[in-house]
Amino acid sequence: MKKCQITFQLNGITCEVLVNPNQTLVRMLRDDLGLTGTKYGCGEGDCGSCTVLLDGEPVNSCLMLAAQVDGHQITTIEGLADGDKLHPLQTSFIEKGAIQCGFCTPGMILSAKNLLEKQPNPSELEVRTAISGNLCRCTGYQKIVEAILATASPDCQCSSGDVKNCHEED
Numbered sequence: 001m002k003k004c005q006i007t008f009q010l011n012g013i014t015c016e017v018l019v020n021p022n023q024t025l026v027r028m029l030r031d032d033l034g035l036t037g038t039k040y041g042c043g044e045g046d047c048g049s050c051t052v053l054l055d056g057e058p059v060n061s062c063l064m065l066a067a068q069v070d071g072h073q074i075t076t077i078e079g080l081a082d083g084d085k086l087h088p089l090q091t092s093f094i095e096k097g098a099i100q101c102g103f104c105t106p107g108m109i110l111s112a113k114n115l116l117e118k119q120p121n122p123s124e125l126e127v128r129t130a131i132s133g134n135l136c137r138c139t140g141y142q143k144i145v146e147a148i149l150a151t152a153s154p155d156c157q158c159s160s161g162d163v164k165n166c167h168e169e170d
Contacts, residue, residue, distance in 0.1 A: 006070040010035075011079025017066070025061035025069060026050045029076060037077035037106045048134030051107030052076050058111045058133070077106035080113065088151050089113055096147035100138035107134045112148045121152050 003018040010033070019028055029035045029052070038061055041049035045060040052061045053075035080087035089109045092098070099105050108131055115122055115130035122130070127148045128141070136144060 004067055006067055008069045008071060009073040011075055019066040021065070021067060023066045025052070025059075025064040025066045025074075028066035029061060029074075035076050035078050039103055039106060041103070046135070047104075048107040048111070048131075049104055051110050051134060053110050053114060056114065056117065058107075058114050060133075075110065075113075077109060080109065087113070089116070089148070092147040092151040093144070096143050096150060098139060098143040098147040104134055104136040104138075108136070108144055112151070115148070116152055122149070124149065 001020050001022070003020055005016060005018050007014065007016045009015070015033070017028060017032060019032070026038055026040050029038045030040065038052055039049035040062060041047035043062050045063040048060065050061040051058050053059070053073075054064070054069065055073050056075070080090060086094075087109070089112050093105060093109060098108075111131050111134055112127070115127065119126055124145060127145050131141070131144065131148070
């Protein structure tokens with residue numbers, strides 16, 4: 001099978017990759033690029049563990065062909081931290097105990113990031129709706145919802161839309 005070359009932005013870096021025409025995005029990320037934060041779960045787009053952001057919007061990378069990202073921007077969980085400094089959502093998930101096995105966490109956080117960029121101060125219903133495409137079999141969702149709401153709280157700088165500076169120590 002003849003491979004095709006694609007060029008795209010991955011976590012802010014331009015990437016050129018040779019992919020098989022039938023290769024999924026999740027397989028390219030994990031197998032070719034070593035980004036194992038994106039999980040392969042159901043392979044059918046039901047669980048959300050493979051969620052990444054395509055041009056800022058959550059997509060199931062198990063349902064997308066890698067060739068479809070040519071010319072686009074992809075953000076994975078690895079792209080959220082700033083060096084050793086975790087993204088505010090990552091910090092909040094840890095602080096609120098919203099992680100157990102962690103398999104769903106990358107997809108949950110990326111779905112939440114998309115929500116908070118569009119709606120910096122969401123309601124609980126908006127949070128639950130935003131993560132409805134991500135399944136968790138451990139936490140019962142309450143701590144996940146609390147972590148997202150805590151990141152968006154008025155006490156947090158994130159409520160002004162500046163999610164990058166939330167939870168910074170003074």
